[in-house]
Amino acid sequence: MAVSINIPVEVVDILKSSQFAAVLTGAGISAESGVPTFRDAQTGLWAKYDPLQLATPEAFQNDPQLVWDWYLWRRELISGSQPNPGHLALVDLEAFFPEFTLITQNVDGLHQSAGSMGVIELHGNIFRTKCSRDGRIISDPREPSGSVPLCPECSSYLRPDVVWFGENLPADTLKTALEAARVCEVFISIGTSTLVEPSASLPFFALDNGATVLEINPQSTPLTQRASFSIRGDAGEILPALADEIIN
DSSP, X not given: OOXXXXXXXXXXXXXXXXXXXXXXXXXXXXXXXXXXXXXXXXOGGGTTSOGGGTSSHHHHXXXXXXXXXXXXXXXXXXXXXXXXHHHHHHHHHHHHXXXXXXXXXXXXXXXXXXXXXXXXXXXXXXXXXXXXXXXXXXXXXXXXXXXXXXXXXXOOBEEEEEOOTTOOOOHHHHHHHHHXXXXXXXXXXXXXXXXXXXXXXXXXXXXXXXOEEEEEEXXXXXXXXXXXXXXXXXHHHHHHHXXXXXXX
């Protein structure tokens, strides 16, 4: 049975008349593609580990092989996932707006797989690998017998190109996201708990700078009461309906 999505007429009118839209996506949109959330991913051999104790620089320093193996396992979990209708609708919205910035907290690359361009990855990308010493991206890391690969330039350990707990977001990435939130006319927050800083502040920053903020989320969040509009539901259902109303 088709689900009827009620998109407020005022939302459609505002989006149609806007030139610059910024979007922030969180774990919710990826979960609809079968990507387990950070905590939900702990199953099987990894069930005894707290992800908060694995995703830190200290954990990698203490046991790089353990952390590397965990991320290989997480890559395998994610690699079979495909973009869902929510991801695809964002590609359509990107083509509609003269200026469009897509910011994501997710590290799975599904937005790029769907066809989104210039995605701002606040927390990195789990499928990229970088040198643990200088941050240089290594395009083709090779590890003998599953061991932690070494940087071909300096022989330091390589690590996933993700932001771990206790690390700062890349300054240029955060600056670009903040600037989009500052100048956009419409800010759409999708599937994010609005709890993880500093990304949680982006929709509030947009509000403070005069933007219309639309939240799309199955649950209520700290943003819900302050958002200009809040629509309860899954991104894979609401975003295609929203794009259809705006574009057609």
